[in-house]
Amino acid sequence: MxxxxxxxxxxxxxxxxxxxxxxxxxxxxxxxxxxxxxxxxxxxxxxxxxxxxxxxxxxxxxxxxxxxxxxxxxxxxxxxxxxxxxxxxxxxxxxxxxxxxxxxxxxxxxxxxxxxxxxxxxxxxxxxxxxxxxxxxxxxxxxxxxxMDGAARDPFPPLEPMLPTRRTKIPKDASAYAFEFAWGGRRLLVPIDGGRTDASREHPWLRGLAESFGSRTAVLDGELATLGGAELLVFYDLLYDDGHSLTARPYTERRAALEALNLTGARWQTAPAWPGEAEPVRQAAREQGLPGVVAKRLDSPYEPGPSKSWLLLPP
Known part of the structure; x- marks a missing residue:
């Protein structure tokens, strides 16, 4: 034998x-x-x-x-x-x-x-x-x-970012929003599947991030910003996670799922967010020379294109 x-x-x-x-x-x-x-x-x-x-x-x-x-x-x-x-x-x-x-x-x-x-x-x-x-x-x-059998996961969402609407004043119901820095960078959606991402074609250093996901599928929303003279990818939303679309979920659920990923690396990190803290975040944005603040409704789904659920405020 x-x-x-x-x-x-x-x-x-x-x-x-x-x-x-x-x-x-x-x-x-x-x-x-x-x-x-x-x-x-x-x-x-x-x-x-x-x-x-x-x-x-x-x-x-x-x-x-x-x-x-x-x-x-x-x-x-x-x-x-x-x-x-x-x-x-x-x-x-x-x-x-x-x-x-x-x-x-x-x-x-x-x-x-x-x-x-x-x-x-x-x-x-x-x-x-x-x-x-x-x-x-x-x-x-x-x-x-x-x-050979049916799909085991939701289809990937359209890769079109949700965009804030400009506004000059803080909303009256500020407690219904989370406040994040406006980074003034270039928007980047990162789809990850099978430990790889198409975004690595333009940014080869993203291969390490994609590989760290293993078999976990994801679509991350973020921005390439220049901080302290270095380019950093800051992530602030999660559209898809481990086979499930999150676009219909409220911001609070997507944010919790994003933070659970613990995305911290030499070239990327999770952007901070402060629910209800409008004035302190605006002051910090001014002190750091950032272009503004984004207010995001806590109950808002992810809506590709311009949305009134996200507000871009001056610092």
């Missing part, structure tokens, strides 16, 4: 990597476990592994499992892995094959609907990964993965 782990062992030195390197496959015929591992290696990807005849048949999926049937994702068929890899997590040393951090993203069981040399249909039963999928081979050695 062919040794299904020969290729796996040939790429690993058990004296240099904490990965399991067994002598032979584990004889568990009929097993139906799966694992998806998040792998921060040379490039972020997810490893899908399905138990089959005592080994974990594996595919590397650069953008993770597709969330809806409208988008197929690349899946690179890799070597079979040992069953011990179902629970493996840790740091593979740099310089070794697959060097980087690996965590278990989800695990569970799966049902096989079809298993052929060029096509595998299956149903995942996990906490985060669930639904019907098909892996199919295209030309050459390339594989793709397709979701």
């Amino acid at each position: 062919a040794d299904k782990l020969e290729r796996y062992r040939s790429k690993r030195d058990p004296a240099r990597t904490p990965e399991p390197v067994p002598d032979a496959p584990s004889p568990t015929p009929g097993g139906n476990a799966f694992v998806v591992q998040e792998h921060h290696a040379r490039s972020l990807h997810w490893d899908l592994r399905l138990e089959r005849d005592g080994v974990l048949v594996s595919w590397a999926v650069p953008k993770g499992l597709p969330a809806d049937p409208g988008t197929n994702h690349l899946a690179v068929h890799t070597e079979d892995h040992p069953m011990e890899y179902l629970t493996f997590h840790g740091e593979i040393p740099q310089g070794e094959y697959g060097g980087g951090t690996m965590t278990v993203w989800d695990t569970g069981t799966y049902d096989v609907e079809k298993w052929a040399d060029r096509e595998v249909k299956f149903v995942l039963h996990g906490k985060r990964a669930s639904g019907r999928f098909v892996l199919f081979q295209t030309r050459g050695k390339n594989w793709m993965i397709h979701r």
Whole structure:
């Protein structure tokens, strides 16, 4: 019988990597476990592994499992892995094959609907990964993965920013608003999906931010501002989070979800906001030479285009 782990062992030195390197496959015929591992290696990807005849048949999926049937994702068929890899997590040393951090993203069981040399249909039963999928081979050695059931997430919202209306006086019901600095920068909406963002084409340094999200989807609203002579991206709204659109939610809910992300980095941060504190924020804006203050109604949804729920006030 062919040794299904020969290729796996040939790429690993058990004296240099904490990965399991067994002598032979584990004889568990009929097993139906799966694992998806998040792998921060040379490039972020997810490893899908399905138990089959005592080994974990594996595919590397650069953008993770597709969330809806409208988008197929690349899946690179890799070597079979040992069953011990179902629970493996840790740091593979740099310089070794697959060097980087690996965590278990989800695990569970799966049902096989079809298993052929060029096509595998299956149903995942996990906490985060669930639904019907098909892996199919295209030309050459390339594989793709397709979701066969309904969308697992809301569609992304239109990437059009909400804009404030100019006003000279503080609203009388100031307690119904949160007050933020007007930064005087350039508006930037940042969509994040599969640990990547299209915004990195113009701003390559955003790749680190996108990768830090892992498989979490998001659309962030912010502004490129110059503070202390350095360019900084300040985020002040969250339109989409982890598969759910937040545009219909009130500002207070979106703001709480944004702050929960704890976005703090060398090139980005979460903008501060002060509910009901109109005059102190205006005074601080004057002292810092900022162009004004934005008053945002606490109960306002996110409305692309000009809105009277956001007011741009002079400092």
